[in-house]
Amino acid sequence: MPRHRAPTRPSPVVPRALVAGAGRRGVALALIGSAAAAGSPAHAASAAPPERPAVTDPLQTVAADDFRSFVITREAPAVAAPPAVVWPLGPDADISDFFGPRSAPAPGASTFHRGIDLVAPEGTVVAASLAGTVIAADARGTGACGVFAEIAHRHDGASVVTKYCHLQSGSLAVAEGQEVRAGDIVGALGNTGVSTGPHLHFELAVDGRHVDPLPWLAARAGR
Numbered sequence: 001m002p003r004h005r006a007p008t009r010p011s012p013v014v015p016r017a018l019v020a021g022a023g024r025r026g027v028a029l030a031l032i033g034s035a036a037a038a039g040s041p042a043h044a045a046s047a048a049p050p051e052r053p054a055v056t057d058p059l060q061t062v063a064a065d066d067f068r069s070f071v072i073t074r075e076a077p078a079v080a081a082p083p084a085v086v087w088p089l090g091p092d093a094d095i096s097d098f099f100g101p102r103s104a105p106a107p108g109a110s111t112f113h114r115g116i117d118l119v120a121p122e123g124t125v126v127a128a129s130l131a132g133t134v135i136a137a138d139a140r141g142t143g144a145c146g147v148f149a150e151i152a153h154r155h156d157g158a159s160v161v162t163k164y165c166h167l168q169s170g171s172l173a174v175a176e177g178q179e180v181r182a183g184d185i186v187g188a189l190g191n192t193g194v195s196t197g198p199h200l201h202f203e204l205a206v207d208g209r210h211v212d213p214l215p216w217l218a219a220r221a222g223r
């Protein structure tokens with residue numbers, strides 16, 4: 001019988017909003033827009049623009065013409081695409097039960113484990129692994145899966161469904177029909193439904209078939 005003992009070490013989950021560069025593009029574009037708007041009338045009015053002195057310090061002597069490329073050059077390296085696939089508890093979460101046949105760990109539990117069990121302290125943030133649409137959610141936790149959410153995704157041309165079970169009562173952060181991004185909060189790790197201790201039961205189906213989430217996630221999100 002697997003025991004879901006939570007480790008003392010918290011699992012690092014990086015909220016999507018903290019991903020380097022997120023949101024900066026908007027600032028850069030706003031600057032470019034205002035520079036162009038301010039610069040155009042001045043150029044139209046001057047028939048013969050005066051020669052510009054050699055630029056020695058771009059921060060102090062940059063001309064209006066140069067401002068556009070200056071902003072783009074400065075901002076481009078800082079803009080990083082958010083990861084397409086993330087681990088629901090971060091890449092370091094311990095695994096207490098693997099995918100595949102098993103003896104039922106509790107009355108009502110399945111003998112073929114259709115997902116993996118990840119352990120972390122109760123209340124740890126559970127993140128959506130990919131961007132997608134919530135297709136099922138139960139905040140009351142009346143079934144074996146307890147409080148859960150199920151999310152449908154498109155990834156590499158395949159239909160992918162992820163499921164997050166045993167979430168804490170009152171923690172469900174998404175509703176059916178809601179669009180989520182990879183890394184968005186689904187809820188908090190809990191012990192609802194048929195569960196022998198706080199853990200996240202995570203399922204992954206590709207084109208309608210349950211697959212082992214471990215190698216699938218490792219190949220795409222690292223581990």
Ligand SMILES: [Zn+2]
Pocket residue numbers: 097113115116117200201202
């Ligand atoms: Zn499980």
